[in-house]
Amino acid sequence: MNTHNDIMKKTFAALLTALVTLPATAAVVQTTGAGSATPGATHLTFAADFEANTHLDSPWSEGGLQFTHTGFANDNGGCGYAGEFCVDVPAGQTYSESFSGNYFATAGTNAYLSIKSEGPKLHGIEFAVDSGYLNIHVLWQTWLDGVLTGSGKVSLGAAGIGDVLALSDMAGFSEVRVFAFDSASDNSGYSAPAIDSVRAFTVSEPGSLALASLAGLGVAGVRRRRKG
Structure with a gap:
């Protein structure tokens, strides 16, 4: 049986290989599972965990990234604090162990969470994701200067378990825009996404990840158990 570290290493290796071998015109590659590129000399990492966003502000800037949402006005209707009932967690479960402390959430018709770079364009991003529904069905989109560059769907099981x-x-x-619908087949309707533990990076040169790998990049998990 694979250990948690084995899974993290395999996920990171797959993402690293995809980034190194893809041409500049390649489509977006989607991966799931815990595992994050460790900051190194060849790429700059951005990070946000929303712990300082005690008023649930939107827009919210942290770690070189800007976060906004559509849907709930002002304080997200109370969603975004650890321990708040913003995710429909099945009986006997807690929130996703990928979440800890404050997080960023919204809900509403076609509501989505937006993650934008405040500097250079990004080449990779990872975030913990959960849903206000009993099951997590995510629709994501990537944009470059206002132009849609990719989209996809992923189902991540029951809310309260979550994934990266x-x-x-x-x-x-x-x-990046993140929606969460109540069915894998939905493309619109009421959406209730939640994210935490965001990590993003930009690559200085196409081959720099390969060089960084040879230099001995490590793996850092982003799963953290919710406190309380």
């Missing part, structure tokens, strides 16, 4: 969603594209993107 990773997206990579060597052509780069400047924004």
